[in-house]
Amino acid sequence: MDEALWLQAVKNLSFIEKLPADKLKSLVLLFLAEKQFTGTHGLEVTDTMRVSIAAQACVPILELGIDWYAGWSGIVVYPGDFRVRRSELDEEGVMHEWEDELAGEAMPGGPVVLSWDAAAHDAQINVVIHEFAHKLDMLNGAADGLPPLHAGMDRRAWVAAFEEAYQGFCDALERGKDTWLDPYAAEHPAEFFAVVSEKFFSDARETKRRYPDVYQQLKLFYRQDPA
Numbered sequence: 001m002d003e004a005l006w007l008q009a010v011k012n013l014s015f016i017e018k019l020p021a022d023k024l025k026s027l028v029l030l031f032l033a034e035k036q037f038t039g040t041h042g043l044e045v046t047d048t049m050r051v052s053i054a055a056q057a058c059v060p061i062l063e064l065g066i067d068w069y070a071g072w073s074g075i076v077v078y079p080g081d082f083r084v085r086r087s088e089l090d091e092e093g094v095m096h097e098w099e100d101e102l103a104g105e106a107m108p109g110g111p112v113v114l115s116w117d118a119a120a121h122d123a124q125i126n127v128v129i130h131e132f133a134h135k136l137d138m139l140n141g142a143a144d145g146l147p148p149l150h151a152g153m154d155r156r157a158w159v160a161a162f163e164e165a166y167q168g169f170c171d172a173l174e175r176g177k178d179t180w181l182d183p184y185a186a187e188h189p190a191e192f193f194a195v196v197s198e199k200f201f202s203d204a205r206e207t208k209r210r211y212p213d214v215y216q217q218l219k220l221f222y223r224q225d226p227a
Helices: 003-010 021-034 047-058 116-121 127-140 155-174 183-187 189-202 204-210 212-222
Strands: 036-039 074-078 082-089 095-102 104-106 112-115
Touching: 003 047, 021 047, 036 047, 047 074, 047 116, 047 127, 104 127, 112 116, 112 127, 116 127, 127 189, 155 183, 155 189, 155 212, 183 189, 189 204, 189 212, 204 212
Parallel strands: 036 074, 074 112
Antiparallel strands: 082 095, 104 112
């Protein structure tokens, strides 16, 4: 790993500074060897972009290993946010169709799709960690906010911690209170897991202060204590 390239790629990722650099770089090299990056709409994915995305993607698996991202290889990078067509059949049998504008999406068994503009310039979110948290969540089926827990972890403790935090967050949002987490976390328990995973790494102390029980579960799952 060229040191100048590494420093350029992670210069705005302050939460990476306290991690063991050699260990993270080694994992990033494995990640880059296994994953294929594709730019869309004329976007050229540079080495700096690849390393930046890879470095952030490897933070959640720093103590888990590259095999947690096995079974798929594609990373699709859009210049900015992108639209996807959605459809849903309601309880009365009526099909509803609409378009979502997204900064990222993780496909079950398929690629991770990212907006480079969001990854590089949106300081309020970390779309890379968010989507790769979804990938971990999908290892045991549809994303539901409950990834495959390690031996020795208590499923009931995880569910209790996350259900209480999620319901409290949704209630605060409904009452019009300012929320520290991105309001998007209220969309689904899977989104709450992904959003709070972002903050676990990027703002660990505040996550621990606001959601101590959730922080404890994430510490056990990611095998890291960033606070």
